[in-house]
Amino acid sequence: MSMAKGTRARAHPLWFAYILHRLSGVTLAVFLPFHFWVLALAMTDPARLDGFLAMTDAGVVKLAEFGLVFLLAVHMFGGFRLMAMEWLPWTPPQKTLAAAATAVSFLIACLFFMKAT
Amino acid sequence: MTIERGPQAAQAQHVFEVPAYDNQTVLDVVSWVQQNADPTLSYRFACRVGMCGSCAMMVNGVPRWTCRTHISKVLEGNAVTIGPLRNLPVIKDLAVDMDPFFDKWVAAEGVHHGALTRDDPIPPVDAASPARVEANAGIECINCSVCYAACDTVAGNPDYLGPAALQRAWTLLNDAKDTGRVAILDAVSNKGGCHNCHSMGSCTTYCPNELDPMTAIAGLKRETAKSFFKRRR
């Protein structure tokens, strides 16, 4: 991949925002079919669904859930930042917005984690 | 210095030992190699004072004007790696084929669309109008291709017109003298158009003239989105 050759020294904040947005999107897209399948067990095999739900008490699962919520928040706020930059007629300090978007995502994920434990 | 030569070279990478001098630029080092170590090395430069953009190359994986890059700033220990600009076909060693870059410039309608003749009065251009200010922000582009080499979207999408071409289209869209608005909006709305930009901002970060193609492309997205809704009504 010619892209990989150029990724060295490409470590500037907006590029990280782009890569985080892309990776979070791909991860969520890969997770969704599994999520849908588990939920559909409500009609095909409710006992198995309860089995899966019981697993959510485990610490490692809570950590994974925290990760997913973080990725979802990151992806959404990152997307809003992009649309604000594209469609709103103002040009705010981009890096500050990117940082703020990540921070809000982290806070929401923390709230989730706190309520879960 | 390690020089990454093109596919035709006998070996893909060539390592040279170059003596250090005071105030040496990367271009100085490349020139030393060609003049003293390997006369077959091909590379480009012209003004050597940071005005023409001909000397653009990849320095440690980052596109730069080599005449404006002090070697001391890029040395990793005692080593540096030079390569031809990314995202363009290599002609030989460090010289790349700029044709695709300019073809996309034209494909983005980066050409003047005039409707007047010499007998018509010159249309006034208000230098303080917001549109003119927008246009002025992008007209200093000298087509050096650093932004094009920096862009990961260009790397992954061969149809993508690229930051320089799209920035030029934006300046013309805002130019009171240019009558090609519909042509420009159409040209930047196709599959290689402005909507492929992911706003990673490498173009703006690495532009040696401190231009901002990313914001120009955002402007194009805004204008095409507006025209999208107008046409549907």
Next chain:
Amino acid sequence: MLDLRLYMLQRISALLMGPLVLGHLAVMIYAIQGGLSAAEILGRTQGSVLWFLFYGTFVVAVSIHGAIGLRTVAHEWGGLKGHPLNVFMWTTGAGLFALGARAVWAVTFA
């Protein structure tokens, strides 16, 4: 490989999902308190037209948004283009919608 239409669909589905995601996050934070169980979830969603509409809209929007998003990745990182790229996008969209619709049905009116 996005043209204006795909770009607009992507942006519009994103805007639509904004409030849906916030609602989903709120529901999740509420629901996980005291542990999760099928009975608790279904007690809330079963027979509810409101939840059907909420999550139904969500599934439609995410199928469009995810398919277009993955299309871009498949092209830029996977090198897919032309016909295979379109097939990939439509398959992804249809797949997400089918699984999602089934899940929504399972927790509401099944």
